[in-house]
Amino acid sequence: MPETTFTLRFPDERVLRCYSPSLVVHEHLPPGTVLPVSEVLTRSRLALRVASDRVQERYGFPCSMAAASLQAVETAVARYTPTTPVTVQG
Numbered sequence: 001m002p003e004t005t006f007t008l009r010f011p012d013e014r015v016l017r018c019y020s021p022s023l024v025v026h027e028h029l030p031p032g033t034v035l036p037v038s039e040v041l042t043r044s045r046l047a048l049r050v051a052s053d054r055v056q057e058r059y060g061f062p063c064s065m066a067a068a069s070l071q072a073v074e075t076a077v078a079r080y081t082p083t084t085p086v087t088v089q090g
Helices: 039-060 066-078
Strands: 003-007 014-018 035-036 086-088
Touching: 014 039, 014 066, 035 039, 039 066, 039 086
Parallel strands: none
Antiparallel strands: 003 014, 003 086, 035 086
16 A cells, blocks of 8 residues: 655645555645645545545554544644645645
8 A cells, every 4th residue: 555645834834744544645635736724624534534444444453643644634724714725735
């Protein structure tokens, strides 16, 4: 299963680098897109859940690193308004 990382860049130049156990994350958070915080959160939850579910299917347990990435995203976006733009980087 190919793993990958993705980076979220916030307007105040904060950067969050996240791990995904699957490339599926790039389908939901394509590099180069600018999305509002609310959409980043929704898409991150979906993408990382799908990625973790793939690990569960293959190995019999969910991906704890995907869960940690989601927790990091949830913590990071909490400081911004739902409409704050976030740039997704590969």
